[in-house]
Amino acid sequence: MMTETSKPLAIALENCAKTFPDGTRALEPLDFAIEAGETVVFLGPSGCGKTTTLRIIAGLEEPDAGGRVLFDGEDVTHLPIEQRNVGMVFQSYALFPNMTVAGNVGYGLRIRKTPDAQVKARVAEMLAMMQITKLADRRVDQLSGGQRQRVALARAIAVRPRALLLDEPLTALDAKLRDTLRLEIDSLLRSLGITAIYVTHDQAEAMALGDRIVVMEHGRVAQIGKPREIYQRPATRFVAEFIGTMNRLTGATKNGVFSCRAGDLAWNEAPDHATELLFRPEDIRIAESHEPSRLQGKVAAAFFLGDRTRLFVEVGEARPLVIESTARRDFSHGETVGLAIDPRGLLVL
Amino acid sequence: MKNKWLFALQLGFTLLVCAFLIVPVILSILAGLTVNYLVGLESGLTLRWVIEVWNGYRDTIFLSIGISLACLAVTLVIGIPAAYVLAKRQNAFTRAIEELLVMPVAVPGLATALALIVTYGGLPGFRTSWLFILVGHVLFTLPFMVRSVLAVLSAIDLKTLEEGAASLGAGFWPRFRDIVLPNCRTGILAGSLMVVTLSMGEFNMTWLLHTPFTKTLPVGLADAYASLRLEIGSAYTLVFFLMIMPLLLALQAFAKPRPKKFVAEETE
Numbered sequence: 001m002m003t004e005t006s007k008p009l010a011i012a013l014e015n016c017a018k019t020f021p022d023g024t025r026a027l028e029p030l031d032f033a034i035e036a037g038e039t040v041v042f043l044g045p046s047g048c049g050k051t052t053t054l055r056i057i058a059g060l061e062e063p064d065a066g067g068r069v070l071f072d073g074e075d076v077t078h079l080p081i082e083q084r085n086v087g088m089v090f091q092s093y094a095l096f097p098n099m100t101v102a103g104n105v106g107y108g109l110r111i112r113k114t115p116d117a118q119v120k121a122r123v124a125e126m127l128a129m130m131q132i133t134k135l136a137d138r139r140v141d142q143l144s145g146g147q148r149q150r151v152a153l154a155r156a157i158a159v160r161p162r163a164l165l166l167d168e169p170l171t172a173l174d175a176k177l178r179d180t181l182r183l184e185i186d187s188l189l190r191s192l193g194i195t196a197i198y199v200t201h202d203q204a205e206a207m208a209l210g211d212r213i214v215v216m217e218h219g220r221v222a223q224i225g226k227p228r229e230i231y232q233r234p235a236t237r238f239v240a241e242f243i244g245t246m247n248r249l250t251g252a253t254k255n256g257v258f259s260c261r262a263g264d265l266a267w268n269e270a271p272d273h274a275t276e277l278l279f280r281p282e283d284i285r286i287a288e289s290h291e292p293s294r295l296q297g298k299v300a301a302a303f304f305l306g307d308r309t310r311l312f313v314e315v316g317e318a319r320p321l322v323i324e325s326t327a328r329r330d331f332s333h334g335e336t337v338g339l340a341i342d343p344r345g346l347l348v349l
Numbered sequence: 350m351k352n353k354w355l356f357a358l359q360l361g362f363t364l365l366v367c368a369f370l371i372v373p374v375i376l377s378i379l380a381g382l383t384v385n386y387l388v389g390l391e392s393g394l395t396l397r398w399v400i401e402v403w404n405g406y407r408d409t410i411f412l413s414i415g416i417s418l419a420c421l422a423v424t425l426v427i428g429i430p431a432a433y434v435l436a437k438r439q440n441a442f443t444r445a446i447e448e449l450l451v452m453p454v455a456v457p458g459l460a461t462a463l464a465l466i467v468t469y470g471g472l473p474g475f476r477t478s479w480l481f482i483l484v485g486h487v488l489f490t491l492p493f494m495v496r497s498v499l500a501v502l503s504a505i506d507l508k509t510l511e512e513g514a515a516s517l518g519a520g521f522w523p524r525f526r527d528i529v530l531p532n533c534r535t536g537i538l539a540g541s542l543m544v545v546t547l548s549m550g551e552f553n554m555t556w557l558l559h560t561p562f563t564k565t566l567p568v569g570l571a572d573a574y575a576s577l578r579l580e581i582g583s584a585y586t587l588v589f590f591l592m593i594m595p596l597l598l599a600l601q602a603f604a605k606p607r608p609k610k611f612v613a614e615e616t617e
Contacts, residue, residue, distance in 0.1 A: 060512055082515045092506060094513030098531035107527070108517030159517060 008036035009162040009195045016067035026052040028219045039196040041210035049219040050199045059084045087156030091168040093148045095140040102136040108159035126154040146177045163195040203243045215239050247321045249277045261316030263295040267343050274348045281322045283345025293338030302331040381584035398584035406569045413566035417548035420486040424544050428494030436502035453488040458553030479563045485554040490547050494540035501536030542600045
């Protein structure tokens with residue numbers, strides 16, 4: 001694209017923990033390496049330590065003694081954020097109310113004592129890239145949420161940072177705008193080829209943007225992996241339940257047959273100790289009437305969504321199974337249906 | 350019909366209250382311009398008293414302006430950083446400081462002045478200097494500066510704004526200059542307005558702190574009321590008005606928030 005950045009940065013965290021003055025442990029010791037040019041998403045519920053990790057990388061927090069932050073192998077642990085040359089986008093945008101849009105975008109360059117003409121050119125380039133050229137002279141309190149987010153991105157990128165850090169940048173926006181901007185951020189990160197660290201509690205955002213996702217829980221890493229791995233092969237119950245929808249059957253396994261209240265399920269690879277099977281809604285379907293099925297349930301609710309029907313099927317478990325059915329038929333409440341599960345989607349955790 | 354009567358009643362009451370407050374001002378101004386107040390307006394109008402006040406009390410006027418500006422400078426230099434620290438570090442200690450800061454306003458000015466005299470009255474050069482009065486004025490006006498700046502700083506997300514500036518490479522001083530100061534501008538102006546007017550009109554403390562050579566305007570005013578003709582006292586009031594009104598208007602104009610011209614529109 002039209003903008004060149006510094007060489008992408010490799011970031012490494014070594015034994016980084018964070019304990020706040022009141023004694024709360026926000027982050028358990030973490031070792032993690034981010035490759036140059038990679039987009040890593042830290043994902044988890046609030047209070048899981050994802051923002052703390054980002055702030056340690058940014059230089060807004062220092063890790064507890066013993067922790068180290070390395071930028072391209074160089075120890076930057078005690079370097080404040082203003083000397084790290086990272087771009088940051090905040091959840092609340094942190095735009096300066098005393099400056100215009102152009103003033104905000106050019107601030108980092110002016111701090112670096114860039115000549116006026118160059119500042120002007122770069123600001124114009126950034127505004128054009130984010131499609132906000134006509135907002136240049138507006139004050140930030142005259143902008144909508146989406147416009148503010150674009151200004152915040154333009155401002156962070158204008159200084160050609162070594163890495164871009166985004167702290168829940170879309171959380172304050174409404175759903176539709178979130179989708180649009182997610183797409184824009186994705187193509188922006190790809191075109192810049194910049195190392196990006198993105199913090200969110202929204203798994204859809206994480207899936208869409210991350211080369212790798214770090215799922216966090218209670219200050220610990222629950223799993224690190226590509227979006228597909230995280231979704232299809234979750235390492236823990238927490239990851240399985242946090243990302244997407246997970247169905248659950250409880251019972252016992254004997255000779256390759258899993259028996260539960262809904263009936264029996266043949267699964268050759270079933271481990272003998274398996275008392276609980278997990279699977280995604282897309283791995284279960286309603287059996288055709290001619291199909292022999294040894295699993296049955298009663299329809300508890302059916303929502304026609306147009307392209308598919310979302311079914312909640314009661315099978316005597318704590319929660320009904322969620323099934324996305326593309327069958328061209330109506331389902332009535334209380335109807336008994338046969339169930340077919342694709343064994344490739346079965347998980348035992 | 351009923352509403353009309355109610356409106357008339359409210360308007361009448363408002364005008365009555367206004368008159369109650371404004372008539373004495375007008376009478377006082379007239380008194381300062383009348384040849385003989387006891388005889389009344391028919392004795393004629395004159396600038397004689399104003400000129401006499403100007404000749405006799407010019408120094409007190411300049412001293413008052415000087416002290417109030419010095420007081421403003423000191424409260425700006427101490428008050429803004431103090432408010433900044435109080436806003437940034439919210440803990441039991443800073444809250445205690447914030448409360449203690451208001452003490453000189455709660456304690457009668459006479460008591461503060463007495464304490465200053467008892468403690469520092471022995472320093473001859475200091476006791477007779479206008480700086481002695483300045484110290485009292487700073488004590489009294491500082492909380493007004495700190496409070497108004499602090500109120501603005503607490504209302505904006507200072508921490509995130511500063512972090513935003515830092516992420517763009519701004520160290521502490523550039524951040525303070527480019528982000529903190531401009532964004533608490535309204536608080537600084539409101540505080541300045543308070544400080545200048547309070548210092549200009551301060552009498553309680555100044556009356557005890559002053560010496561014959563360091564008389565401020567309000568102290569001179571009291572002198573004039575107590576020992577001279579009513580016309581002179583009134584003319585003095587008039588001069589005081591003329592001094593302070595343009596100052597207040599200027600500061601007020603500065604403090605006015607800029608009008609919002611556009612409304613945010615979604616272009617997504």
